[in-house]
Amino acid sequence: MVYPCLMAVDRDHVLRTAAALLTRKSTATMDEVAKAAGISRATLHRQFAGRDALVRALEALGIAECEAALDLARPDEGPATDAVRRLVRAIEPSAGLLAFLYTENQLFEGEEQNAGWTRIDDRIAALFRRGQAAGEFRIDLTPAWLTEALYGLLASGAWAVAEGRMAPKDFTHMIVELLLGGALRREEP
Amino acid sequence: MVYPCLMAVDRDHVLRTAAALLTRKSTATMDEVAKAAGISRATLHRQFAGRDALVRALEALGIAECEAALDLARPDEGPATDAVRRLVRAIEPSAGLLAFLYTENQLFEGEEQNAGWTRIDDRIAALFRRGQAAGEFRIDLTPAWLTEALYGLLASGAWAVAEGRMAPKDFTHMIVELLLGGALRREEP
DNA sequence: ACCATATGAGACAGCAATGTCTCACGAGAA
DNA sequence: TTCTCGTGAGACATTGCTGTCTCATATGGT
Numbered sequence: 001m002v003y004p005c006l007m008a009v010d011r012d013h014v015l016r017t018a019a020a021l022l023t024r025k026s027t028a029t030m031d032e033v034a035k036a037a038g039i040s041r042a043t044l045h046r047q048f049a050g051r052d053a054l055v056r057a058l059e060a061l062g063i064a065e066c067e068a069a070l071d072l073a074r075p076d077e078g079p080a081t082d083a084v085r086r087l088v089r090a091i092e093p094s095a096g097l098l099a100f101l102y103t104e105n106q107l108f109e110g111e112e113q114n115a116g117w118t119r120i121d122d123r124i125a126a127l128f129r130r131g132q133a134a135g136e137f138r139i140d141l142t143p144a145w146l147t148e149a150l151y152g153l154l155a156s157g158a159w160a161v162a163e164g165r166m167a168p169k170d171f172t173h174m175i176v177e178l179l180l181g182g183a184l185r186r187e188e189p
Numbered sequence: 190m191v192y193p194c195l196m197a198v199d200r201d202h203v204l205r206t207a208a209a210l211l212t213r214k215s216t217a218t219m220d221e222v223a224k225a226a227g228i229s230r231a232t233l234h235r236q237f238a239g240r241d242a243l244v245r246a247l248e249a250l251g252i253a254e255c256e257a258a259l260d261l262a263r264p265d266e267g268p269a270t271d272a273v274r275r276l277v278r279a280i281e282p283s284a285g286l287l288a289f290l291y292t293e294n295q296l297f298e299g300e301e302q303n304a305g306w307t308r309i310d311d312r313i314a315a316l317f318r319r320g321q322a323a324g325e326f327r328i329d330l331t332p333a334w335l336t337e338a339l340y341g342l343l344a345s346g347a348w349a350v351a352e353g354r355m356a357p358k359d360f361t362h363m364i365v366e367l368l369l370g371g372a373l374r375r376e377e378p
Numbered sequence: 379a380c381c382a383t384a385t386g387a388g389a390c391a392g393c394a395a396t397g398t399c400t401c402a403c404g405a406g407a408a
Numbered sequence: 409t410t411c412t413c414g415t416g417a418g419a420c421a422t423t424g425c426t427g428t429c430t431c432a433t434a435t436g437g438t
Contacts, residue, residue: 156341
């Protein structure tokens with residue numbers, strides 16, 4: 001019997017290595033990506049038709065991880081505040097990849113973006129909208145902007161951690177507290 | 190009499206055009222930059238030795254505009270809350286350029302970054318620290334993170350406006366309210 | 379042992395952008 | 409007019425990355 005393709009595991013490894021590298025250096029060469037993954041450029045090119053295909057695959061990975069994080073966070077259950085905290089916590093391992101894709105997406109200006117992002121945007125925006133409807137969140141900040149801001153804060157946090165300006169363990173707390181509570185000190189109750 | 194160089198005004202025009210273009214398309218060619226500025230590639234090359242020099246000049250411009258915005262915002266006067274609002278308002282016209290440089294800075298990973306950014310970081314962090322000392326801001330979010338988050342929100346806001354997902358007039362309000370107040374609805378006093 | 383398949387190494391051409399050059403044109407000063 | 413200087417247009421070589429190819433090797437199943 002022939003097992004024609006056990007590249008699946010390798011493919012995932014390459015993808016994650018590439019994600020880690022491109023997060024740090026978004027202009028890394030195919031050669032650098034290959035070296036980082038411990039394979040030759042030829043093999044890299046066999047698995048991903050070209051740099052474009054690699055980025056697309058990373059995009060698909062990012063989308064899948066976001067969806068998985070959303071599923072894990074149960075955004076429809078309990079207080080929206082807690083759901084947001086669960087979401088950030090679940091999405092933390094993917095934050096670096098997300099930060100890369102967030103800036104890379106600026107390149108896709110002409111073309112239509114992957115429908116997966118729309119789905120994710122909608123699910124996150126729905127969470128914020130639910131929080132507004134429940135009276136937890138203020139209504140003068142639109143769900144779309146809160147979603148956008150969440151992406152921005154995730155990217156900022158990922159970079160801050162990557163460059164050693166923030167301790168990894170503070171990631172979730174810093175993002176959630178700023179996003180939800182803001183910088184202002186609350187009045188004592 | 191000979192007037193050897195009235196390129197100063199042109200240089201500024203080219204710089205601002207390049208900033209506007211690179212904000213939208215960060216991989217724009219020297220040729221595209223030149224065409225956008227209404228000059229030939231040769232002239233562009235005469236004013237900026239190369240693409241690197243152009244980006245450096247844009248960085249200097251961004252630093253100068255940030256410093257000017259900080260001066261204008263008087264970060265040491267009055268409540269820190271108001272100072273932050275003044276700062277965001279003053280920095281709004283430069284937000285696009287800032288967003289470009291914010292992502293471009295990820296490229297300078299190896300080299301030391303321009304000292305100007307350190308100065309600006311320090312001034313903004315000092316503002317947040319002052320707010321903390323005055324009891325306006327909570328102390329569990331570090332000034333460094335608040336500074337980083339401000340950059341991230343400025344970039345997110347600039348992109349949201351550029352892509353039509355946010356009205357330009359909402360820019361300052363959305364950023365300041367989220368940064369200071371957060372998404373949570375405040376208890377009625 | 380034998381065969382199949384994936385891999386690594388490297389050669390190769392193509393391409394896009396860069397940086398440098400020359401030259402002709404035109405506006406402005408003398 | 410005449411001279412000068414900045415400019416635009418384009419040619420040119422160079423560079424770095426890409427994508428494709430071949431071939432030798434190693435690994436793993438039969």
